[in-house]
Amino acid sequence: MKLITRNTDYALRAICYIAQQDKVVAVTELVKVLGVPRPFLRKILQRLSQKRILESYKGQAGGFRLKGQPQKIFIIEVMRVFQGEIALNGCFLNKHVCPNKGKCILRKKIKLIEDDVFTQLKRINIASLI
Amino acid sequence: MKLITRNTDYALRAICYIAQQDKVVAVTELVKVLGVPRPFLRKILQRLSQKRILESYKGQAGGFRLKGQPQKIFIIEVMRVFQGEIALNGCFLNKHVCPNKGKCILRKKIKLIEDDVFTQLKRINIASLI
């Protein structure tokens, strides 16, 4: 049960570093600082710029920069990029969705916990991590 | 990000059913009711009786029964049986534990959420699911 996977983790660290630089940061620099395998980090950063969390600059002297302000980037967005829609559970009965889902007490209780986790995750922005 | 895996889910449903019967319940009956693949369910039930959540009876007319009272079985125990120690995250840098762990703000925040999830999970017992 991991709330945050490795790529989200790497992403967050990269974002935090970039947020603190006042320039366009290239992968080479991030690799040195974070110690993450270069091709993997590249993939992660590409994804972040596709999702408009980072801005990318191609060509020589290119690299990445935050697209918005650190206060306005919340970690749940980053999680969603790498972990998809965050849903803590789903009841299955041999591949089919459980017919009992509406009534199920367990599901309701888990849902409450889930909502709680969301609320808390939604509050954490990049600025607060620096 | 799943809070509850499939085997935990099956386990909980089996426990709930057994809790409502006033007799020793055999796998055959549970398979009918829950629609879970028999060998898989058997493995799950065996594990639950190893961990003293169920009591098993061998031989003809054998099966499973709750070991304790439904009020005293909490879902977090069942989760631990199948999902091990519940820890929402851990920072890694290429297989090594992150040297920054102590200071890391993200980790601290996640830890708070984690603790919260625990507290809530610890409150849910089987009786409350029936």
Next chain:
DNA sequence: GACAAATGATACTAATATGGTATCATTCAT
């Protein structure tokens, strides 16, 4: 006691998700 109906133990396989590589195309400052 034989037998059938149940669980115990254990090893194996399959599917999925995550983590990570490799390669080539495109852009752009110099």
Next chain:
DNA sequence: ATGAATGATACCATATTAGTATCATTTGTC
């Protein structure tokens, strides 16, 4: 022109979860 950067995409590796298969042991019933 060129080389240093990202874009796109396909591929491989590892770990976790889900599920099967097989044989041994126990026990109630006839």
